[in-house]
Amino acid sequence: MRAALEYALGLAAQGVPAFPCRDDKRPACLHGFKDATADATELRRLWQQFPGTLVGVPTGARFVVLDLDLQHQEARVWHARANLPKTRIHHTRSGGRHVFFKPHAEITCSAGKISKGVDTRGAGGYVIWWRALGLEVIDASELADVPEFILRALRRPVITALPIERSIFKSNRSTEERLTSVLAIAAGATEGERNAKTFWAACRFSEMLRDGDLSLSLARDAFAALTIIGTRIGLPQREVEQTIASARRQA
Numbered sequence: 001m002r003a004a005l006e007y008a009l010g011l012a013a014q015g016v017p018a019f020p021c022r023d024d025k026r027p028a029c030l031h032g033f034k035d036a037t038a039d040a041t042e043l044r045r046l047w048q049q050f051p052g053t054l055v056g057v058p059t060g061a062r063f064v065v066l067d068l069d070l071q072h073q074e075a076r077v078w079h080a081r082a083n084l085p086k087t088r089i090h091h092t093r094s095g096g097r098h099v100f101f102k103p104h105a106e107i108t109c110s111a112g113k114i115s116k117g118v119d120t121r122g123a124g125g126y127v128i129w130w131r132a133l134g135l136e137v138i139d140a141s142e143l144a145d146v147p148e149f150i151l152r153a154l155r156r157p158v159i160t161a162l163p164i165e166r167s168i169f170k171s172n173r174s175t176e177e178r179l180t181s182v183l184a185i186a187a188g189a190t191e192g193e194r195n196a197k198t199f200w201a202a203c204r205f206s207e208m209l210r211d212g213d214l215s216l217s218l219a220r221d222a223f224a225a226l227t228i229i230g231t232r233i234g235l236p237q238r239e240v241e242q243t244i245a246s247a248r249r250q251a
Helices: 002-013 040-049 073-082 148-155 173-187 194-210 215-231 235-248
Strands: 019-021 054-059 064-068 089-091 095-100 110-115 118-121 126-128 138-139
Touching: 002 019, 002 040, 002 054, 019 040, 073 110, 073 118, 110 148, 118 126, 173 194, 173 215, 194 215, 194 235, 215 235
Parallel strands: none
Antiparallel strands: 019 054, 054 126, 064 095, 064 118, 089 095, 089 138, 110 118
16 A cells, blocks of 8 residues: 555655555545545545545546557457557556556546447546556557547447337337347347347347237338347348348258
């Protein structure tokens, strides 16, 4: 705990506010990152009242962070292809990376919106300063601007339901629930199961159409939504269309 405080004092001397966190990365203090301070006296008082083994640093005002959990294959693939600019990078305790960028108003806190295992920390968030535990600084370069491709990825809408008028479902709530549930399962497919889950979802829609639970026009909308989701999770559109066609033939 004293080592964490000493490191926090070192950050404070550079104008970087900090606050105590527990070993499970949760804030030790009552108000979390809102208690962060760069005042040495206040830091000592904070650690005395709320001892913590880790140092938390708020994100947003001084920098934003791309948090890469490289235990996920999707995150490793994304990272290998991303061609990130040269900027400051820290190792994390789990073997991941914290990639630091200049502050940007569009970077808030997100989880998995860019890719599974690729999160962002901006205004309203914080990161653990793993350097305080002696973990390596992979790159100590000056902070780069947030790449435009990251901003574009964060701007993409998250599909949580069919892109059609909800009024269609007013007479049959169970149909709406079934459709959105199937789409959610397809949207959550990870690498290695994307094709199988797309095929499974297309089979369910085909069965609903065959059994009279879907009108032909509503089925078209369902398959269109599934095509959009299939491409969003990384499948080529032609492959998605072929998978859906195969499922419909089997129904």
